[in-house]
Amino acid sequence: IDPAFVNLSAFEQFLPEHRPFFVEGADIFGFGGGSGGFIQFGNAPQFFYSRRIGHRPLGSPFSAGQFVDLPENTTILGAAKLTGRSPGGWSIGVLDAATARERATVLDTTSGTRYHDPVEPVTNYFVGRAKRTLHGGNDGYGFVVTAVNRDLGVPTLEFLRTAAYDWGVDVRHRWGHNTYAIAADIGGSYMSGDTVAIQATQHAPSRYYQRPDASSFHYDPRRTSLTGLTGDLYVDKLAGTWLWGAAVSTTTPGFELNDLGFQRRVDRIASGVYVAGHQTRPGRVIREATAILTAAPSWNYDGDPIQRQLFASSFGNFRNFWFFNLNGGYSAPVIDDRLTRGGPVALTPRNWFLGAGLQTDQRKAVTGGVFGSYNSDASGGWFWSASPQISVRPSGALSLSLSPNFSGGRTTAQFVQRVPDTLATQTFGTRYVFARLLQHELDLALRLNATVSPTLSLQVYAQPFTFAGDYSGFKELAAPRTFRFDAYGQANGSSITYDATTATYTVHPDGAQPADSFTVANPNFRTRSLRINAVLRWEYRPGSTLFVVWTQNRAGDFADPSFDVGRDLGRELFKDRPTNVLLIKFNYWMSL
Secondary structure (H helix, E strand, O other), X not given: OOOOOOOOXXXXXXXXXXXXXXXXXXXHHOOOOOOOOOOOOOOOOEXXXXXXXXXXXXXXXXXXXXXXXXOOOXXXXXXXXXXXXXXXXXXXXXXXXXXXXXXXXXXXXXXXXXXXXXXXXXXXXXXXXXXXXXXXXXXXXXXXXXXXXXXXXXXXXXXXXXXXXEEEEEEEEEEOOOOEEEEXXXXXXXXXXXXXXXXXXXXXXXXXXXXXXXXXXXXXOOOOEXXXXXXXXXXXXXOOOEEEEEXXXXXXXXXXXXXXXXXXXXXXXXXXXXXXXXXXXXXXXXXXXXXXXXXXXXXXXXXXXXXXXXXXXXXXXXXXXXXXXXXXXXXXXXXXXXXXXXXXXXXXXXXXXXXXXXXXXXXXXXXXXXXXXEEEEOOOOEEEEEEEEEEEEEEOOEEEEEEEEEEEEEEEEEEEEEEEOOOOXXXXXEEEEEEEEEEEEXXXXXEEEEEEEXXXXXXXXXXXXXEEEEEEEEEEEOOXXXXXXXXOOOOOOOEEEEEOOOOXXXXXXXXXXXXXXXXXXXXXXXXXXXXXXXXXXXXXXXXXXXXXXXXEEEEEEEOOOOXXXXXXXHHOHHHOOEEXXXXXXXXXXXXX
8 A cells, every 4th residue: 555645746756666576576677776875866767667557547538427437547467577597697677568448437417428438548568677797796787678658549548658668778897896886877768659748748847848948958849759868977985984976967858767667857967976984993882883975066958057965964873783864964046947847947045954863773672763854945944854763573473663754844935826928028928826835744654563373464554644735925936047926915016815705816916907817726725544454464375375455545635724633633534434445365376
């Protein structure tokens, strides 16, 4: 079961894989990853993201009706995987899967007509990975190829790409008795489809080709294909008391992996250098520790600086085997080419951040820890999080853990919407509306693992969750390449009124001037949920297993943004209507 979350960004949420078929042997399909140093680029491409196979249908029904039954997932018609290693150092992984055409059922109660609209085409997914290790694992090289082919069949699915092909080559080398390391990788992508599909690709949050002030690329509505490249280079000193490293990474604006891989952004030239001190000789208090200082500047392909960060961190173990970490950093003002979500670039104010964590000896029957972070920026925004943890293992057959996460923050410029207006000449004929957002979140994760006997076990996971977002202070970006805003009701003679009946704001952006008024739906929200997953496993005979899985999901969404833990995770949580799923699966081992 996936954890509950709220995603207020324009980017897709990354979710872990749980299906055994895709989890087993997944490490063979890994690509790149650096040379073992401390620089890891946060937006590095992932060529194979198995959650693409069997995902929720991407289309929407087009027939008119009052009731819609949309499939939760795409049916996997069949999948085959081959993984293995040879005596010569080769590791091979090949996976192929086909998914079915999915249809949504739409019921028009007025006429009694039932429609079946296609929402996902027949699709084939392929990934092949080969890598070889040499000289005792010190050297290696490999390649990866992926392919996605869709049989759209109907015009309503032409927003999907018909074909997508990606490739990559990676190499690594160590020398000086494993003291020094170098690693590099390069990859490319090609996709094709109807003009509607490639238009959507150009508009995607990872690239925003429609950005009006971009100089290194442009939006072309007639395109039927798109290509791109990516590459990384790492050099590190990995042994000794003093360590160092440097890395550079680039991804062109046209690079695209999200048919079978995962990537949040392209159009980036990233770099990083670090120096680190590593203490391995136990002292009176600390058993071992590492301290790192990192500088990480990045640019987009227009040459705008999009990151200028100085980061310091330390981690290690005390003599009693408690673990600690401490980190902090400073980010200078830089250009933000994603804030307006396809509009002109803006500015990100300088910010500071601090994090710390402490964890007890994990060998004990009772363990605990606490992790926290805080950051603030020059505009008055801030964010904090605290994550205490406790785990109890009274015996080798029973373990119980509780991992709550508390967080809150204030974002001074949360994107709300864009409004076309030819009079908004400063921002290329569009008003980009923002608001101040106050948010609070509480996430409780509870896990129970019980082994009744060598053949019978029970796993239970429960996650109560609540999140509230309160929007206020609506405004619009005043000019590109700035973090200045014109507040409605204060600047340029503008006014803003609220109609509680329709839950909408009406904005007159320039008072008596000729600009048209527009409305903003009240974006305030509160959500809560309870997710429970229980798995009973019984090996009723050697090699033959019975699984009983019960899943319950309760969820409620509200317009009231008040944050009340006692109400949402206590008094009213079980008032939300549950959805229960019971799954029974068994396999039987036959000896031939």
